[in-house]
Amino acid sequence: MDNIRNFSIIAHIDHGKSTLADRLIQYTGVVTDRMFKDQILDNMDIERERGITIKSQAISLPYKAKNGKSYTLNLIDTPGHVDFSYEVSRSLASCEGVLLVIDAAQGVQAQTLANLYMAMEHDLTVIPVINKIDLPSADVDRVLEQMASELDIDPDEHLKCSAKEGIGIEEILEAICERIPPPKGDSDSPLAALIFDAHYDAFRGTIINCRVFDGKLKNGDIIRFMFNKATYKVEEVGHFRITREKRDAISAGEVGYIIAGLKTVSDVHIGDTITLDNRPCAKPLPGFKEVKPVVFASIYPIASDDYEDLATSLEKFKLNDASFVYEKDSSAALGQGFRCGFLGLLHLDIVQERLEREYDLSIILSVPSVCYRFTLKDKSIVDIDNPTHYPDPSSIDKSEEPYIRASMMLPERYLGAVMKLCMDKRGVNSNMHYLSPGRVELTYEMPLAEVIYDFYDRFKSVTQGYGSFDYDLIDYRESNLALMDILVNGIKVDALSQIVHRERARARALLACDRLKEEIPRQMFKIAIQGAIGGEIIARSTITPFRKDVIAKCYGGDITRKRKLLEKQKKGKKRMKMIGNVSIPQSAFLAVLKSDTD
Amino acid sequence: MPAGLYIHIPFCQKKCGYCNFYSVTSLALIREFITALYKEMELYRRTFDSVPFDTIYLGGGSPSVLSAKQIQEILNHVRNTFDFAADSEITIEINPGDIDLLYLQDLRGLGINRINIGVQSFNENILKFLVRRHSRQAALDAVAAAKRAGFDNIGIDLIYGIPGQAMTVWMETLNAVLSFMPEHLSCYQLTIEPDTPLGKKSAEGEFVLPDNDMQYDFFMKTSEILEAAGYVHYEVSNFAKDMDRASRHNQKYWDHTPYLGLGPAAHSFQDNQRWWNHQSLERYLENLKVGTPPVEDSETLTNEQLQLETLLLGLRTKKGINLERYKERFGRDLLKEKSNVIADLDKAGLIKIENGCLRPTPAGLAVADSLSLI
Numbered sequence: 001m002d003n004i005r006n007f008s009i010i011a012h013i014d015h016g017k018s019t020l021a022d023r024l025i026q027y028t029g030v031v032t033d034r035m036f037k038d039q040i041l042d043n044m045d046i047e048r049e050r051g052i053t054i055k056s057q058a059i060s061l062p063y064k065a066k067n068g069k070s071y072t073l074n075l076i077d078t079p080g081h082v083d084f085s086y087e088v089s090r091s092l093a094s095c096e097g098v099l100l101v102i103d104a105a106q107g108v109q110a111q112t113l114a115n116l117y118m119a120m121e122h123d124l125t126v127i128p129v130i131n132k133i134d135l136p137s138a139d140v141d142r143v144l145e146q147m148a149s150e151l152d153i154d155p156d157e158h159l160k161c162s163a164k165e166g167i168g169i170e171e172i173l174e175a176i177c178e179r180i181p182p183p184k185g186d187s188d189s190p191l192a193a194l195i196f197d198a199h200y201d202a203f204r205g206t207i208i209n210c211r212v213f214d215g216k217l218k219n220g221d222i223i224r225f226m227f228n229k230a231t232y233k234v235e236e237v238g239h240f241r242i243t244r245e246k247r248d249a250i251s252a253g254e255v256g257y258i259i260a261g262l263k264t265v266s267d268v269h270i271g272d273t274i275t276l277d278n279r280p281c282a283k284p285l286p287g288f289k290e291v292k293p294v295v296f297a298s299i300y301p302i303a304s305d306d307y308e309d310l311a312t313s314l315e316k317f318k319l320n321d322a323s324f325v326y327e328k329d330s331s332a333a334l335g336q337g338f339r340c341g342f343l344g345l346l347h348l349d350i351v352q353e354r355l356e357r358e359y360d361l362s363i364i365l366s367v368p369s370v371c372y373r374f375t376l377k378d379k380s381i382v383d384i385d386n387p388t389h390y391p392d393p394s395s396i397d398k399s400e401e402p403y404i405r406a407s408m409m410l411p412e413r414y415l416g417a418v419m420k421l422c423m424d425k426r427g428v429n430s431n432m433h434y435l436s437p438g439r440v441e442l443t444y445e446m447p448l449a450e451v452i453y454d455f456y457d458r459f460k461s462v463t464q465g466y467g468s469f470d471y472d473l474i475d476y477r478e479s480n481l482a483l484m485d486i487l488v489n490g491i492k493v494d495a496l497s498q499i500v501h502r503e504r505a506r507a508r509a510l511l512a513c514d515r516l517k518e519e520i521p522r523q524m525f526k527i528a529i530q531g532a533i534g535g536e537i538i539a540r541s542t543i544t545p546f547r548k549d550v551i552a553k554c555y556g557g558d559i560t561r562k563r564k565l566l567e568k569q570k571k572g573k574k575r576m577k578m579i580g581n582v583s584i585p586q587s588a589f590l591a592v593l594k595s596d597t598d
Numbered sequence: 599m600p601a602g603l604y605i606h607i608p609f610c611q612k613k614c615g616y617c618n619f620y621s622v623t624s625l626a627l628i629r630e631f632i633t634a635l636y637k638e639m640e641l642y643r644r645t646f647d648s649v650p651f652d653t654i655y656l657g658g659g660s661p662s663v664l665s666a667k668q669i670q671e672i673l674n675h676v677r678n679t680f681d682f683a684a685d686s687e688i689t690i691e692i693n694p695g696d697i698d699l700l701y702l703q704d705l706r707g708l709g710i711n712r713i714n715i716g717v718q719s720f721n722e723n724i725l726k727f728l729v730r731r732h733s734r735q736a737a738l739d740a741v742a743a744a745k746r747a748g749f750d751n752i753g754i755d756l757i758y759g760i761p762g763q764a765m766t767v768w769m770e771t772l773n774a775v776l777s778f779m780p781e782h783l784s785c786y787q788l789t790i791e792p793d794t795p796l797g798k799k800s801a802e803g804e805f806v807l808p809d810n811d812m813q814y815d816f817f818m819k820t821s822e823i824l825e826a827a828g829y830v831h832y833e834v835s836n837f838a839k840d841m842d843r844a845s846r847h848n849q850k851y852w853d854h855t856p857y858l859g860l861g862p863a864a865h866s867f868q869d870n871q872r873w874w875n876h877q878s879l880e881r882y883l884e885n886l887k888v889g890t891p892p893v894e895d896s897e898t899l900t901n902e903q904l905q906l907e908t909l910l911l912g913l914r915t916k917k918g919i920n921l922e923r924y925k926e927r928f929g930r931d932l933l934k935e936k937s938n939v940i941a942d943l944d945k946a947g948l949i950k951i952e953n954g955c956l957r958p959t960p961a962g963l964a965v966a967d968s969l970s971l972i
């Protein structure tokens with residue numbers, strides 16, 4: 001166990017975690033050149049297409065150090081985007097140390113700080129790594145100053161590398177062996193293994209990723225889940241080498257996987273402790289802090305027949321996304337579905353896409369909402385995250401909405417633009433201090449609803465990518481709220497309803513009507529779109545019908561061609577939701593939240 | 599239903615600017631082509647001999663580049679190979695640039711009883727834009743000659759929706775054609791195909807087609823004027839003096855009647871199967887030289903595909919879709935299944951139920967593609 005090192009690579013988004021992981025993997029030679037591809041740990045299509053890491057990914061690397069000893073390095077690459085910080089925090093629970101990667105050109109950013117705090121909460125050894133030193137705009141000295149003043153890290157501890165060029169890799173491997181302590185724990189104690197991730201495999205059932213803290217686990221053992229006492233016989237254990245690699249056993253200090261014919265998806269809980277049935281440990285491991293979703297939306301199958309399918313898919317999907325929560329829900333316009341909680345809009349977007357790709361589902365998401373709080377005249381308090389459940393306005397005594405504190409780091413030159421944006425977003429109580437000459441930290445208190453409503457994109461655009469942003473929920477504050485409905489050809493589409501600040505209702509309704517006009521394809525009929533509060537129409541737009549679509553000729557040779565074209569259109573139409581006689585595409589439901597700036 | 603026979607003559611004197619029909623401009627291979635055509639007929643003697651035919655359609659390309667003698671030869675061969683009803687409709691497409699009175703008299707003498715003249719426009723500028731190889735005068739002469747040669751079933755093809763074309767310019771052409779009162783009129787809206795000279799010009803932004811609303815106006819105006827003049831607007835682009843004069847051959851394409859297509863690029867349909875020949879005279883000739891069918895590919899239509907085609911083709915015709923027949927054929931009651939949509943479409947003036955048929959109105963014909971997706 002002395003030769004095992006468990007560590008995560010953490011950083012702000014895009015600072016080069018996955019690329020650094022590539023170099024470490026290649027240096028230790030576990031992947032042949034032929035099999036290698038960039039960001040090899042980003043193995044989901046959606047990660048590769050978007051160029052971001054969504055899931056933490058573990059891999060075991062053999063490394064022979066200069067001191068002559070052989071080590072097993074268990075590396076976990078983590079995502080950088082805030083919406084996936086739960087992935088990071090769970091990875092950290094399996095580690096004794098981290099590589100804190102900082103982009104030499106960008107310097108310390110909001111998630112550098114946030115992730116460092118997380119590592120410190122777990123008491124982990126931090127190795128600061130300044131990456132991208134090959135860039136002409138790299139400014140190592142400046143980063144060193146920031147490390148000292150903003151992160152409170154001794155600059156002498158830093159390493160420099162270019163993950164892209166493969167510079168400084170050996171020094172990093174050596175530092176991992178030297179500085180990060182080996183795992184503690186006892187292979188002879190009763191088994192205690194922490195489940196930190198899982199996924200469902202159609203052939204093998206649920207596959208569990210775990211960190212063994214104490215004891216030893218081998219094939220044929222009977223394991224017990226401490227959460228619900230369910231027992232299973234282990235079929236296979238192993239560790240990760242890009243693909244799963246079977247081993248005879250995994251023991252204290254190691255990270256690996258377990259296959260145990262787990263067909264009942266609900267038996268597996270992320271954060272649960274696995275022990276041996278015939279020799280259980282005394283108490284479960286601490287597990288994970290619960291995450292609180294901040295954005296809510298309903299998911300409906302496009303074809304109502306697919307409801308059951310959706311239900312089982314969600315159960316399996318949740319195994320692989322511990323931050324995703326859901327419960328049953330129904331809509332007058334869209335039928336049976338599920339109300340789901342997400343950590344942010346990117347998370348929501350990724351969940352939708354993964355469900356469609358990995359489970360071959362066609363789904364509609366309702367307009368996302370935050371959770372509002374209403375005190376009714378009878379003094380009862382209700383939390384509402386679904387506009388469909390908006391209380392009868394005459395019964396409401398007080399309306400409140402959640403506020404966050406946003407912390408932003410940005411070059412001073414963008415201060416004006418960012419302050420204007422924050423004020424647009426109803427920000428209050430601003431605070432600013434200089435991190436260094438020319439660089440400021442700005443905080444604002446803002447309604448969460450304004451932040452999910454397209455703040456992130458606009459912030460990035462006004463700071464031209466040089467600003468970073470993090471937030472914490474602080475409290476609920478009184479607000480003047482109203483329920484805005486959308487009617488399509490006179491039919492209320494509840495999945496498009498939004499709870500809005502009354503003063504902004506009109507503007508939001510107009511925007512929603514315009515967005516829908518862009519998103520809903522012209523059809524053979526005129527389509528009227530209206531925004532309403534109560535019975536009052538406050539905004540409208542009209543989609544004029546198209547009047548001609550037919551091609552002049554359709555003889556022998558044209559028929560197949562024409563049919564194929566229509567088959568394609570028909571498929572597209574199946575992916576739209578029929579409301580009355582209007583086909584509404586998926587994209588329309590999310591588009592109503594996008595603003596029209598830029 | 600008797601089958602239709604189509605023969606593709608893959609030669610033209612010169613290519614028109616918009617044309618994506620398969621044809622070559624070198625006429626040297628005509629003889630060889632005719633020999634190959636005979637071999638191809640032979641291949642289908644087996645499979646198509648149980649069906650009687652009642653139409654022959656000589657299309658292309660430009661059948662009128664062949665001599666009357668060559669056409670006679672081809673017709674004789676066809677008649678010797680397949681069974682034909684006595685009153686078969688025999689159509690030939692001709693280009694005004696290729697013909698004279700004598701030639702047309704010869705054709706009439708061969709038993710050809712329907713002639714389709716590719717006029718496209720009576721406007722000199724538009725003929726130039728389309729890169730047609732004949733003048734306005736030649737077009738007028740051709741129509742007159744067809745009458746004099748004794749054809750009493752004359753069809754004329756026109757194209758509208760030309761870039762920059764004013765409605766009045768199209769009206770002039772329509773009026774000119776109405777002075778002849780041909781038995782049949784095809785009015786095609788210009789479509790720009792990518793691999794044509796006009797397609798390239800369009801990609802380079804040299805011109806823009808009329809917008810969707812303008813196209814609709816052209817379409818509806820054409821329908822109104824011709825219906826007022828006594829024509830039946832029986833298919834998206836086709837008008838007949840009365841339904842007896844509708845192209846018997848073309849209607850087979852629209853209701854899944856079997857048809858056999860001979861010659862390069864020709865399509866055939868029989869028993870839910872569709873197959874098509876190589877779009878290459880060279881490969882066509884090579885294949886037949888060694889006695890293989892010159893077929894490029896084929897498809898067997900699934901029930902679902904047949905349904906979609908029935909809708910997409912049926913809703914392009916005034917007759918529409920016979921709901922009882924549809925139910926018999928596919929076991930589906932459209933009227934019941936789609937009652938809401940049909941009611942909405944009826945209210946929007948696009949469709950109506952008449953004599954047990956689902957029928958598009960003229961405005962419905964303009965959106966037939968979307969109608970077929972109900």
Ligand SMILES: Nc1nc2c(ncn2[C@@H]2O[C@H](COP(=O)(O)OP(=O)(O)OP(=O)(O)O)[C@@H](O)[C@H]2O)c(=O)[nH]1
Pocket residue numbers: 011012013014015016017018019020039051052053054078079080081131132133134135161162163164165
């Ligand atoms: N010039 C240069 N570019 C680098 C270096 N390391 C990474 N990059 C580039 O930076 C971008 C982001 O790299 P990733 O490795 O995907 O970053 P990441 O931190 O894993 O990103 P997330 O997982 O989305 O948080 C890619 O375009 C890399 O090619 C480096 O050392 N030098």
Ligand code: SF4
Pocket residue numbers: 609610612613614617618619621658659660693716
């Ligand atoms: S005559 Fe007909 S087939 Fe020949 S090039 Fe012109 S349009 Fe095409």
Ligand SMILES: [Mg+2]
Pocket residue numbers: 017018019042052053077078079080
């Ligand atoms: Mg990454």
